[in-house]
Amino acid sequence: MSFIGKSIKRVEDKRFITGKGKYTDDIKLVGMTHAHMVRSPYAHARVTKIDTQAAKDHEGVVAVFVGSDIEGIAGVPTGWQVNFKNGDTMKEPPHPLLIRDNVRHVGDAIAVVIAETKEIARDAADLVEVEYDVLDAVSDPKEAVKEGAPQVHPDAPNNICFDWALGNPVEDVDAALASAHHVTSLDFVNNRVVPNAMEPRSAIGHYDETRDHYTLYTSTQNPHLIRLLLCAFVxxxxxxxxxxxxxxxxxxxxxxxFHYTEEALMVWVSKQIKRPVKWTSDRSEAFMTDAHGRDHVTSAQMGFDENGKIVALKADTYANLGAYLATFAPAVPTYLHGTLLQGLYTTPLINVNVTAVFTNTNSVDAYRGAGRPEATYLLERLIDLGSLEMGMDPAEVRRLNFIPAFDGVNQPGYQTQVALQYDSGDYKPVLERALQMVGYEDFRAEQAKSSSNGKLLGIGFSTYIEACGIAPSAVVGALGARAGLFESAQVRVQPTGKVSVYTGSHSHGQGHETTFVQVVADKLGIPMEDVDLVHGDSDAVAFGMGTYGSRSLAVGGSAIVKSIDKILEKGAKIAAHKLEASVDDLEYAEGKWTVKGTDKSIAFGDVSLTAYVPHDYPEGLEPGLDFSSFYDPANFTYPFGCHIAIVEVDKETGKVKLKRFIAVDDVGNVINPMIVDGQIHGGLAQGIGQALHEGTIYDESGQLINGSYMDYTMPRADDLPSFEIDRTVTPCPHNPLGVKGAGEAGCIGSTPAVVNAVIDALWKGGHQVKDIRMPLTSERVWEAMNN
Amino acid sequence: MQLNGEHVLKAPRKVVWDMLMDPDQLVKITPGISELNKIDKTNYEAISEIKIGPVKGRFTGAVELKDMIEPEQFTMVVSQNSKIGNVKANVDIHLDKVGNGQTRLTFDGKAQMSGLLARTGSRVVSGVANSLTKQFFDSFEKEIELMNS
Amino acid sequence: MMSNRITTTINGQSVTKEVEGRTTLSTFLREDMNLTGTHIGCDTSGCGACTVLLDGKAVKSCTILAAQVDGSEVKTIEGLAQNGQLHPLQAAFKEKHGLQCGFCTPGMIMLAVDFLESNPSPSEDEIRHALEGNFCRCTGYHNIVESIKHAAENMSGVPA
Structure with missing residues (x-):
């Protein structure tokens, strides 16, 4: 029975399509109370007085807590340390669960009101009187580092968290740029976006006094990581x-x-009131407090020789980290961004400089792609713009600069100038296939004619690479990670041959209950119905590092394969005993061990039963058939692809219509093509959203002025075309499934393709515009054409 | 948010000035203001009910008039707090004679909002402000006509 | 708080309950009726995750007060399958991978039920237009559109 590579319909769908999904806010516990947070309306202020008496007196209120009630409890930590260039430790100000002194962004929590119902908690929160002494605020990272700017934290001078550089010596890069045939320079902003998972965050704390035991139900991507941070740090x-x-x-x-303050707070509150307590974010709170993404202000130069070959790249980025460091924040603009600036190209000299900055805004951390979209945006904007400036075909410039194919087996991995070694890659085919799907020649002909009807047609390219399958623990440890990034898996064969699989990966839409089961059923040669996947419960699953960085299958799946290998190895010993043969004479296929060249065989279920009823059993062998494994990857994985956007710009209004989007991705081997396609689609929509629709706006006083769905634009169904996608397959050479990860690809490649297409349209219409700030609203595009 | 505009009113500067200094007149002509209580010569308590997009609120606030040069100019400082957010506005008001016994009223200022008010619907606020301004001047003209008739 | 006594039919069952005047239909369904398939994704009627059928019409249940449904008939995602048989739209969402995290799915399906009643053989543009009040952050809408197309094909000729 072969399941790998098949578009098996999802096992988990049944509960979702019938309304039986179990999200955290759906859980009701006996005696459960409800929490509502009192949050700062100011971006920066000193709290001068908090009066909770009226709230406490309100009927139905159980308790009200403020910062002074949690004296001695540490704030939530960050999980990554990046040091200053001079070796000094980064600035790491505390992020308290409730603020006692100064609020540092709109939404900072000052008090929590616990009541019998959600409505009462909300009513009573309105009765908490807080007086503020409002201070000047700063929300722009380049403004924040200027002398005299408002200071977010007293111990981070000039609001700098750290500075950091990577790559070749800057003087070498400068020299190469100085002598280059052509240098393309671009100053741009990678706009801040709000992730906007449709389920608002929710956390339920439940303290059981009789066992002195705590349960936290929470909407997280990595339950064990939350447990580690909550227990050890908070x-x-x-x-x-x-x-x-x-x-x-x-x-x-x-x-x-990320480990959020509300999670720890609900656990703590539950112990104080000796009742369960639930907090569920409303959308307004989500806008203020769910860690945002991107927000880089960058200045970059790319030098080309007379043939269009890239000779050097230099980038200087100010990364806005917000007011507090979220769990992975320091890693995003550095090791997930600077290290990707080789792209798919043979650029011999690269230098990247990053200044990480605190501002009076919400935390910024990993958002689908995390650093890699920012790197891709930088590279792909520059190479497309360089092509326009040099009058060359952007597809041809890419062909010229691609790293030659290497499989990582017969040829070594590709050593970049920015620390990483790519595992395997064959870059031309994704470009050629995408060009073929577009009908490139025909498009260019159509484009030449388009301007006469009031519309400007444009085409934009993005050939991207990402580092996924996060991550080899020793490598990330050396780079500042405070945790290992391996994964664990337990495969428990039940006596009747049914299989329970426990993974530390977490599914929040990725379809693990299908994909992982496909892998197990395929390897064991048993029906998928005989395999169940358990995830998302730290009492059931031994350990795990969770799901992010397109790692679930590459790392979590590999851990499962390791356990299956152990199952089959032990199973073979039992089978050999039962078949009175040598292990070496057995082969395993179709769910049974067969003595090679004979019809003597024993089924998987019979071996399982024997393992648990070991009456006639190999001497010295332990009973049972149940193995745990930890898999620590040897390297990152490096998916890549080519995305092409075709847009139409209305000359009168500046309105951009995305007419077509073509994506050819190479994510290595594919277990379930339907699910991979779905991941690509979703990523594309988010990347396109950033380019055309989304952008978080903090005004100069630090107010978040588009914090609702009336104000923040996300792509809706009629903003997007149906996507045209395909893929090539270059297997990962260093994990057992040969998979590279597909979760972030769509979001990494698509953004620059869309912006490049609009820029191309404008150039073809006679407007030599270098940049338009995302999102590319009609207003901004019109202004670019008309000033 | 920037607040600015101008309008020519069919009344002499002194009349316009007096109307602007009279809380009873101001309540009548200012949209959204339901009560204006004079605390002293330059300070008022204002109660307003405003609906902006999805946000509807009753605000109690303070209005201070300062830098008064009768009958030419003054600065109005408005600070209002409510559960849905706070507003602080600073508006310079100038009155110029434009002949025929008419007066040009020019205002220029800035309003800062915080809280839910800033987050939700703030991008429709400038539209609301424009329509409120129009209502203000329409009512102002009506009051002037009433006085003249 | 003022309370109202309402009698309404929910998924075919008649229900009489006391509700606060301010209780929205979405909260009533989730908290009083334990029908947690109706999801709340926002506070400005922008996301559509809470879409249910009220007297056969798709409505955002966060914008309707529970008190308003007195005497009406409400259908939620939990009431869509009949006698263990998935509604063609439910089946189509599974068949065409029209969902990932599942949070927007009930709203999407309930909206589509109403939409296909009024437009049994829609074009892609019409489907996308119909969906514009409902957010999905996972699928890029691609496979939601495919699912609705697929359901429309399967339902054609079959009375709704």
């Missing part, structure tokens, strides 16, 4: 006293990786 509770449950989670896109 509340100081022993891990064996804490269970984290994360059943169904309604999308994450990175925003549910």
């Amino acid at each position: 509340l100081g509770i022993p891990e064996h006293k804490v269970r984290i449950v994360s059943h169904d989670v309604g999308g994450g896109f990175g925003s549910k990786i």
